[in-house]
Amino acid sequence: MEDTIFKAFRVTENEKGDFIKKIVERKIKDLPEGDVLIKVHYAALNYKDALSAIGNKGVTKQYPHTPGIDGAGTIVGSKVPQFKSGDQVLVTSYDLGMNTDGAFAEYIRVPAAWVIRLPATLSLKESMIIGTAGLTAGIGLYKMERMGQNPEQGPVVVSGASGGVGSMAVSILAKAGYRVIASTGSSSAGEFLKKLGASEVVDRDFINDDSSRPIMRPKWAGAIDTVGGNTLATLLKGCSSEGSVAACGLVSSPILSTTVFPFILKGVNLLGLDSANFPKETRLEVWEKLANDWRIEDLESLATICQLSELDAYIDAMLKGETKGRVIVNLETAI
Ligand SMILES: NC(=O)c1ccc[n+]([C@@H]2O[C@H](COP(=O)([O-])OP(=O)(O)OC[C@H]3O[C@@H](n4cnc5c(N)ncnc54)[C@H](OP(=O)(O)O)[C@@H]3O)[C@@H](O)[C@H]2O)c1
Structure with missing residues (x-):
């Protein structure tokens, strides 16, 4: 051998x-x-x-x-x-x-x-379509729900929505009953994202606030962010009270420039996602959800x-x- x-x-x-x-x-x-x-x-x-x-x-x-x-x-x-x-x-x-x-x-x-x-409900090919992207999106929702996130709170934004993590996040959130606002820079991704379950598709400028306001009128109740930089800062500013923003990526920038106001005036949670080192026991729990409750048809x-x-x-x-x-x-x- x-x-x-x-x-x-x-x-x-x-x-x-x-x-x-x-x-x-x-x-x-x-x-x-x-x-x-x-x-x-x-x-x-x-x-x-x-x-x-x-x-x-x-x-x-x-x-x-x-x-x-x-x-x-x-x-x-x-x-x-x-x-x-x-x-x-x-x-x-x-x-x-x-x-x-x-x-x-x-x-x-x-x-x-x-x-x-x-998992018994997945083929080898399907498990790879989920892969690290789906696991990361799944860890995001798992951690958000541990902080109390629920569909009644309001819509959840996904940035970089047409990418690997983004498309999995849109699909999983929709399957779990959330209203999903999919943010994309791709003018041709609208139909694809709607099919995955997005209720609304917006241009990425929607979550790129360039004013100096430390806080915005709430437009979403949570987010899964793959983009970083000013997108992540905007997602924090525009999140409603007690919502969670899960950050995993840096395709735009690794820099986060923000204030403490979203945290101390609205109780917003900033959750970090590190799929590489996520503990095995909870990783198995997330795979169980990805293969069953959150399984994408x-x-x-x-x-x-x-x-x-x-x-x-x-x-x-x-x-x-x-x-x-x-x-x-x-x-x-x-x-
Ligand atoms: N922390 C973790 O455990 C973990 C795990 C997996 C991935 N990640 C990170 O998550 C990010 C996404 O990974 P992926 O595998 O999903 O990548 P991907 O498939 O390339 O998706 C990234 C998406 O981001 C959007 N985008 C690209 N350039 C952009 C820019 N300059 N500004 C704003 N949006 C931009 C595009 O979507 P639209 O055209 O729809 O906007 C693109 O499809 C990466 O930074 C990756 O390293 C982290």
């Missing part, structure tokens, strides 16, 4: 400091040590993978490297009693695809602690399926903000 050859999407750094992406052949024995060897059937492309693929050292310190923070497949070797060959499993985040060889490859080898059994409508050989083009598109929904890599036939 250790000499089995497989295909992997590999990023290398040359002497000039350029990063080269290429599909290469590797052997199982080249993979890091780990408890569980998994034959990957599907992986998903996330913003973090796109950053890793262009040499962002905040994500991946050492190259050559195989990105891919989300992978689902079948166990073909296990050193631990809780998993056996033939089990269908998924791995999202932890260190997979960051500084551990990731799932843009036909095989991954990982610690057992990272492995989650495939037509998951496939959120996904574009590509081959390993097409990944490079999708990475470029994602970095330009041009992908819609989730990009899934089919590794059942790795070409």
